[in-house]
Amino acid sequence: MTSHRTDRAGLIDRTQPRNFTFDGKAYRGFEGDTLASALLANGVRVMGRSFKYHRPRGPWGAWVDDPNAIMTVTLDGRSFPNCPAATTPLVEDMQARAVNAWPSAAFDIKAGLDLFHRWLGAGFYYKTFMWPDWHLFEPMIRKMAGLGDISRDAPKNYTADQVHDHCEVLVIGGGAAGLACARAAAEAGRGVVLVDDHPIFGGGLHQSVQIEDRTPSEWIADQLAAIMGAGGRVLPTTTAFGVYDHGLVGLAEYGAFGTAPHLHRMRADRIVLATGALDRPVTFAGNDRPGVMAVDAACEYLARYGVLVGRRIALASNNSLADAAEAMLTQAGAKITRISPQDGAIRALGGKQLKGLAQGLRRHEVDTVLASGGLTPLVHLWRHAGGKLDWCAARQAFLPGAAPDGMVAIGAANGTFDLDQALSEARAIGAGNASDAAARTYSLTPLWPEPGDKGRQWIDFQHDVTLKDVELAARENYVSVEHLKRYTTLGMASDQGKTSNMAGLAAMAAIQDRPLPEVGTTTFRPPFVPVPFEMYHGHHGKQLWHPLKRLALEPQHRAAGAALGEYGGWLRPGWYGTGNRGDLIRREVLSARNAAGIFDASPLGKIEVMGPDAEDFVNFIYYNTIRTLKPGNIRYGFMLTEGGIVMDDGVIARLTENRFVISCSSGHVDSVREHLEAWRQDGNNPDRIFIHDLTQQWSTVTITGPKARDILAKLPLGLDLSAQAFPHMTVQETQREETPIRIARVSFTGDISYEISIRSSRASDLWDKVVAAGEPHGATPIGIEALSILRAEKGYIMVGKDTDGETMPHDLGITIPRLKKKPAYIGDRSLHSDKANLPDRKALVGLAVGDGDKVLPTGAHIVDGTLSRSLGYVTSSYDSPTLGHPVALGLLENGSARTGEIVSVWHMGETRQATVCAACFFDPEGERLHA
Amino acid sequence: MRDDSKKWDAPGAPTTLEMSDGLTITPVQLARQTLLSGVDVLGRTQHPIAAWSGVVTAQTYALSLRRDRVLLVNGPALADGWHGDIAQAVSDVSDCYSVFDIRGDRAFSVLKRGAELRLDVPSKSVARLLFGLGVFLYRFEATDTFRVHVFRGQAETFFKSLKFAFPSL
Incomplete structure (x- = not known):
């Protein structure tokens, strides 16, 4: 028996002792204790230090309302910071340490800060750390700030399960009102879920001697049996931490200490809030001393844990509930002195040890002060859901007012503090009836x-x-x-x-x-109590954190030694082979220019637009005129936003009169599909246009380079590949072994290229054959890095890299549709705005550097002579293996009129010179493209 | 750009995964999947229509995706493109979607880790967001068997998500 543990009371299991340490000192509690109750039972009152002044702190509350006893708890070598002692279940071998205190809560070396409190008032840091520079103080302030330290080692197997769930009636709070309501609802045939954050239901009922002629435990067991018997579910140790839109409630279900809570995303048709009410502190001098505690907390420590928090207790309360508390504590052996705080200012005496309470000239020799300034209903969840609060003068509290959809408050959460009334109200609400306002005794x-x-x-x-x-x-x-x-x-x-x-x-x-x-009140936001980040995180980790799309040809790429990385949401080969990355990429570029490169272009969009109005629709979608495109032909074009900004570029092929294939950028497929679907239904007849995204049905192998035709000719496709029969920007369809194959002669490198598309399950066979056919010619697989260089040499842009959020098509040199296209198209009007016609718009340019100069850094600013203003910036920049010197593209104010001008390029304090030139460094006449 | 090859498991050949409690995840090879779009395509299809949460028992059936679109499963071969005679757009998507059957008493519990699903609330569409992925989900042959069509490029993620969800039961 320890000094504050009573002989009989409480719900703890006294046959199962639990050993633990606090700030290095050993203690013993019992199964069913919390850290706070076990320490109180051992006579420990100082369990923490306040944030700023490092004042000693003992528990104010017995559950989630305690702001003081916060600890770092280590169990089985794993540490968990910021555990509230009042809600942390006691486990054998727990090692607890107070946060914000060193070496211990009882003796904290920073306690001396309290001596300077006159200079450390609210907002002192805004006024104090101004001179000479805030950054001088910042490291020290940051070190002192915060509570517990997070462990650098992520705990293993600490993973939150996340499940979606639904119920008809969710009752939050398993006290008297919650239990009665859940039972009534369940017996009325509703699908009920009852949650409570305690491991044992009952709320404050355990403080009672009897309820409806039974002991509290018997009554609670009856209710739970009836709820489950009627098909209801009960979830103990489960906290409703937030209410979100459309009846979604976040529930954190806790298991054993050290395991991540389970997240239930509970969608409830109706939410019944039975969250109870809290004692609010009384504001008096020294009211923060360890030993000053909520009246209800003292009763809870006694009723649930068999802990009598003091022997000589001053009870300073302004409400009628104090009588029952006095009777309960007196019965347990405490000597109670009633204080009326409204009769004159009171003052706590003592330091770490409470010595007494003074009121005027009168001094009370007490070891504990229990205070209550009235009850405050717990309306946090009500406010999360958007419920209003009304002030109740009689209860001196904000009570639930206009209700959010599907939510109702009962019991103490609704200001119904009297038990009989609360039960009557709860049963009426549970059964779906209106609650009668009965007489109030509080x-x-x-x-x-x-x-x-x-x-x-x-x-x-x-x-x-x-x-x-x-x-x-x-x-x-x-x-x-x-x-x-x-x-x-x-x-x-x-x-x-x-x-x-x-x-x-x-x-x-x-x-x-x-x-x-x-x-008024401040805004209540989730979470109601702290919950681990892991609970939100769940399975979204490692490869399931931002998962990438996977290529059908990934096994082939891995076998070829590809370095895989994320490009536009896909895991794609950046380059192939091991060794110096730059050398490998350079070799791939030269292979493509001298023989051929073989490239997996499968993620390129393959969105089909079909129907009687398909032609008009794509003509409306594209900046360029598509209406004149003949079947079997391909055209390059831009898609614009309504603001006239380039959102995607790519090619569109017309397969038949009523069927087009849009080959948008790999990373834009989802957004382009949504763009098309949105416009299909807005301003167009959706019954005459249909859009199928077939990007993942087809895989695409590209052969690009001077030997591309020779390599393709080795595949038995039965096609005439001559430049006359199969010119640039045309498409042909064929079959091989009853498998459709589509070949587009289109290039993103400036060399003759064929994009061969085949259904994805046959892609590996195609890839192997193309690689084998290319090998005698010196062709090799190439990755995205090499492709990026090849296209930059030719001056082909990447939207989003070589364009920004203001780039319009005429900034990229494509001006004719803006001037001549008659039918309406998306972005048309914006291209004729004042802003679109400004002469100093940023336009695409090439940037050349002198012989032997280094590559310009991507992102470097093109500045005026005084370095005072940015005129543009470098968008793409590479050392061209083909040309033997660096090439760069950039956006530059009035760029098209500056050809030949020498500009300054500034980056990280270094300024260099570059010459503005045409944005094409390779084969400007297009001879190789059309070969 | 980094070489992240080792951060991503190499995709394995799809095989049946048997877990405890009799839960199995089985890759399914369908003869054909065909996407059909057109006005009243739902009303005009000759095949049984699968919607949520009914159980499909036919071998050839049409998944109801939206009012003007179905996915025909194991249907006859049709030429891709616009069919003016029936005013329908037709595309073979057999390689576009990977298909899995999730079978067992706990199958629905596993799926509820990935989406807000209710068997008692019918829906005309089988399109769902499951584990963050756009899928087609319905019951096939038995009340404890759920069939999922997921984009081929996301099948690996879907399979991993299922495996992750199961140990938490």
Whole structure:
């Protein structure tokens, strides 16, 4: 038996002791204890230090309302920071350490900061660390800030399960009202889920002697049996931490300590809020001393854990519920002294050890002060859902007002503090009936902070916000509650206003001499209590974090030694082989220019547009005129936004009169498909246009280079590949072994190229044959890095790299449709705006450097002579293996008129010279392209 | 650009995965998948239509995707393109989608890790977002067998997501 543990009371299992340490010292508790209850049972009161002044702190609450006892808990070699001691279940061999204290909570080396409190008021850091430079102080401030330290080692097997679920009625809170409501709803045939964050249901019922002629445990067991018997589900140790749109409630279901909670995304047709109410602190001098505690907390520690928190207790309460608390604590052996805080200012005496309580000249020798300034309904979830709050003068509290869709509050959460009334209300709501407003027995005398009172009076225990801080904020005109919160840090972090909000609002109301409801409340946001990030993270890790699309030919690429990386949402070969990356890419470029490169172009878009209006539709979608495109032909074009900005470039092939294939950029397939679908249904007849995204049906192998035709000729396709029969920008369809094959003669390198598309299940066979056919010619597979160089040599752009959010087609040199295309197209009007016609628009240019010069850095700014203004920037820049010198593309103000001009290019403090030239460095006449 | 080859498991050949509790994930080879779009294509199809959450028992059937689109499974071979006579767009998508059967008493529990699904709420469309991936999901042959069509390039991710979801049960 320890000094504060009673002989009988509590729900703990006294046959199962649990050994643990706190700040290095060994203690013993029992199965069913929390860290806080076990420490209190052992006579430990100082369990933490406040954030700013490092004042000693003991528990104020017995559950989620305790802002003070926060610990780093180590179990089996794994550490978990910021565990609230009042809700952390005690486990054998736990090692707990108070956060924000060293070497221990009882003796903290930084406690001396409290001596300087006069200079450390609200917002002191905004005023103090201005000179000579904030950054001088920043490292020290950052080191001191925060609570627990996160472990550098991610705990293994700490993974949250995430499941979607649904119920008809979700009852949040397993106290008397929640249990009665859930039972009534379940027996009425509704699909009920009842959740409570305690491991044992009952809420505050365990403090009662009897309920409806039974012991609390019997009554609770009856309700649970009835709920489950009627098909309801009950989830203990499950916290409803947030309410989101359309009845979605986030539930964190906790298992054994050290395991990640399970996330239930519960969609409920109806949400019943039975979350209860909290004692709010009384604001008096020294009210933060260890030993000052909520009345309800003392009763909970006794009822659930068999812990009598003090022997000589001052009970300072303004409400009628104190009588039952007095009777319960007296029965357990405590000597109670009733104090009426409204009769005069009170003051806690002592330091780390509470020595007594003074009221005026009268001094009470007590070891514990239990305080209650009235009950505050827990309405956080109500506000998450957008519910309104109404001020109740009789209860001196904000109560649920206009309800959000599908939500109702019952019991203490609704201001129904009397048990019989709460049960009646809960049963009516559960059965789907209206609740009768019955007589109320709860009464209280208003008790709020009084500005000007002497002594340091705490409003927010966790963040050391005092009444004087609120007064200071008001003097400095931070009078809105939202400004008050941010200026003083009132109600931040894990407290989230549970204990501090009402006192802070009341203080501000009193300072301004305004009614409290006029001041209002701050915004409540999820989560209601801290939850591990892992719970949100779930399975979205490693390869399931931003998963990439996979190529049908990936096994072939791996076998060929490809270096794979992400390009436009796909895992694609960057280059092939091992060794120096630059050398390998250079070799691939030269292979493509001298013989041929073989490239997997499968991610290129293959979106088919079909139907009687397909021609008009693609003509409307594209900047370029597509209407004149003949079947079997291909045209390059831009898609624009309504603002006239280039959103994609690519080619479009016309297969038949009513069938087009859009080959958009690999990374733009999803957005282009959505763009097409949106416009199909807006301004067009969706019954005459149909869009099929077949990108993943087809894989594409590209052969590019002077030997491309020879290599393709080795495949028995039965086609005339001559330049006359199969010219550039045409497409042919054929079959091989009953498999359709589509060959487009189109190039992204400037050399003769064929894109061979085949159904994906046959792609490996095609790839192997092309590689084998190319080998005698010196052709090799090439990756995206080599392709990027090849296209830049030719001056072919990549949208998003060589364009930005302002680039219009005429900035890229494609001007004719803007001037001559008559039918409407997306972006048309914007291309004729004043902005589109500005002479200094950034246009695509080439940038040449002198012999022997280094490659210009991509992203480097093109600046005017005084380096005072950016005129543009380098978009693509490479050392061209083909040409033997660097090539670069850029966007430059009035670029098309600057050909031949020498410009300054600035990057990271270095300025170099470049000559503006045409954006094409390779085969400008196109002889190789059309060969 | 980095070489991230080792960060990504090489895709394996699809094989049946047998897990505890009798849960199996089986790759399915269908004879043909054909995408058909057109006005009232749902009303004009001659084949049984699969919608959520009914059980498909036919071997040839049409998945209801949206009011003007179905995916015909194991149907006859049709030429790709616009069929003016029936006013329908036709595309062979047999290689576009990988197909899996998830079978067992716990199959629905596994799927609920990836989407908000309710058997008691019918839907005319089998298109769903499952584990963040656009899929077609329906019950096939038995109430405890769910068939999923997922884009070929995302099949690896889907398979991994299922494997990840199962141990958490």
